[in-house]
Amino acid sequence: MKTNQDKRMTMKTIQPTRPSRGFTLVELLVVIAIIGILVGLLVPAIQNMREMSRRSHCEQNLVQMSLALSSYSTNFGHYPAGTINPNGPIKSEAKGYHHNWIASLLPNMDAEVVYNAIDRSVGVYDAKNTEARGLAIPNLRCPSATTVLDYTTCYAGLSSSTENPIDEDNDGVFVLNKTFTESDISDGLSYTLFVGEKISAPEEDLGWISGTRSSLRTGGHVINSELARIRRPTTVKIDNLYVGGLSSDHLAGAYTLMGSGEYRFRSSSMDTRLLSQLVSRSGGGIPIDWKVGIEVADPAAGNGNPAAKQSSQPADKTPGVGGSDAEYAAGKGKNAGDGAGDGAAEGDEVKLEVNSADKATN
Numbered sequence: 001m002k003t004n005q006d007k008r009m010t011m012k013t014i015q016p017t018r019p020s021r022g023f024t025l026v027e028l029l030v031v032i033a034i035i036g037i038l039v040g041l042l043v044p045a046i047q048n049m050r051e052m053s054r055r056s057h058c059e060q061n062l063v064q065m066s067l068a069l070s071s072y073s074t075n076f077g078h079y080p081a082g083t084i085n086p087n088g089p090i091k092s093e094a095k096g097y098h099h100n101w102i103a104s105l106l107p108n109m110d111a112e113v114v115y116n117a118i119d120r121s122v123g124v125y126d127a128k129n130t131e132a133r134g135l136a137i138p139n140l141r142c143p144s145a146t147t148v149l150d151y152t153t154c155y156a157g158l159s160s161s162t163e164n165p166i167d168e169d170n171d172g173v174f175v176l177n178k179t180f181t182e183s184d185i186s187d188g189l190s191y192t193l194f195v196g197e198k199i200s201a202p203e204e205d206l207g208w209i210s211g212t213r214s215s216l217r218t219g220g221h222v223i224n225s226e227l228a229r230i231r232r233p234t235t236v237k238i239d240n241l242y243v244g245g246l247s248s249d250h251l252a253g254a255y256t257l258m259g260s261g262e263y264r265f266r267s268s269s270m271d272t273r274l275l276s277q278l279v280s281r282s283g284g285g286i287p288i289d290w291k292v293g294i295e296v297a298d299p300a301a302g303n304g305n306p307a308a309k310q311s312s313q314p315a316d317k318t319p320g321v322g323g324s325d326a327e328y329a330a331g332k333g334k335n336a337g338d339g340a341g342d343g344a345a346e347g348d349e350v351k352l353e354v355n356s357a358d359k360a361t362n
Contacts, residue, residue: 044156051200055141058154058197058255059263061139064343065155065195066261070110079180079194080104082157082174085210089165090176091240092197092204092212094125100211101139101157109139124209133207140208143195144249147231149200153208154248155257156198156217161276163220164181165241171280173259184258186282189259193219193278194258196266197248201230204238213243219279221245223254224268232293 073079080101083090090098097178099120106115114135119128132152133331142154157174160164168176173194174187198217206214224247248254253267256278264277274288 004229051144055250055255056266057143058144058250060265061142061257062195062209062257063157063261064109064139065105066257066263069194069259070261072105073106073182075108076179079173081177082159082170082216083176084292085176085211088176088317089241090212092206092207092214092217092242093240094210095123096125097123097125098206098209098211100209100215102153103209103213106334111137118209124211125206125327129209133209135208137208137331142248142250142255146249147197147202149202149205151207152200152205153215154197154199155195156213156215156246157195158193158219158279159216159243161219161220161279163243163245166216166243171282172218180281184281186294187280187282190262191278192256192259192281193275193288194259196246197250197254198244199227199230199247199249216243216244218243219245220272222268222272223247223266223270223275224252241325260333326352 052130067347069079081104082101084099085097090096099118102311103115103118103124106112114132114137117132118124119126122128124133136150137153140153147152148154157172159174160170160174161172164170166176168177168178173180173192182189196217200214204213206212221244223245226244226247230247246254246256250265253265253270255263256266258278271288277283277285277288
């Protein structure tokens with residue numbers, strides 16, 4: 001006969017165990033969806049961080065190039081010629097002397113060993129310069145550039161403000177067979193564009209050492225406008241005298257370097273008139289981007305009074321900045337008498353506040 005203790009042991013033995021609870025299909029799908037959303041948010045952020053790092057690298061390349069240009073000018077009293085050749089205009093083909101401005105800067109870019117390896121008794125396309133021409137110089141490559149030659153340069157000197165063949169009469173800083181001093185750049189170093197980014201199709205690129213459109217460009221094109229032609233297969237062969245404009249693989253613009261050493265990212269929507277003006281070394285005109293003040297109305301229209309020019313920027317309330325002194329003298333739209341009265345009232349209020357403060361102090 002079983003005792004009570006044996007019965008309890010038997011009941012515990014035959015009692016079914018509770019199965020462990022797992023994930024349902026709905027819960028699994030929810031988790032997968034959440035993970036997908038987080039990855040979708042994270043990937044663009046990582047890409048942006050990578051592009052910021054590449055831009056920083058590109059900026060440092062321009063800083064080193066700026067220091068090299070400044071050092072060269074200090075040592076020789078002028079900036080290097082854009083390209084050297086017995087005659088012009090320059091044709092972008094592997095024929096000619098074509099030693100360029102970049103090769104002249106090599107000793108100032110900690111690459112004197114490369115400078116010494118270049119044989120200047122012959123052209124850059126000669127077999128004696130094959131090794132130097134095929135070098136991939138890190139300071140000349142933008143990390144954002146894709147589908148370009150390893151031995152190219154992503155930075156070009158500006159030869160002309162408009163699309164013109166490379167020649168001695170160009171109005172940029174880097175032209176054929178001519179050098180310029182700081183005093184020759186009458187527009188000022190801070191308002192003259194020296195270098196900008198460029199992209200070349202591999203089949204059109206002659207290398208960083210070539211003083212052709214491979215290392216020289218013009219300011220006659222919208223920034224990045226050539227990318228569609230460069231990246232799209234085409235059977236149309238461009239003219240050997242064609243130079244081209246600035247372009248990069250950065251989103252919506254390209255970096256430029258001014259003669260003063262300032263680098264700036266220029267948008268693809270930049271006014272081409274302003275770009276051309278910046279490239280010209282001695283245009284002499286008033287900077288277009290400074291023209292945000294007033295303009296005089298046409299006297300023939302029967303109105304000889306100054307009229308305020310509308311600006312996309314908010315008007316500065318300081319007299320003489322972003323508006324005319326006449327407007328402030330007139331009391332911001334009131335007559336001169338009212339304006340004078342307002343000014344006196346404001347002065348009285350200031351005096352009263354000062355007097356009150358003095359009384360409180362006493």
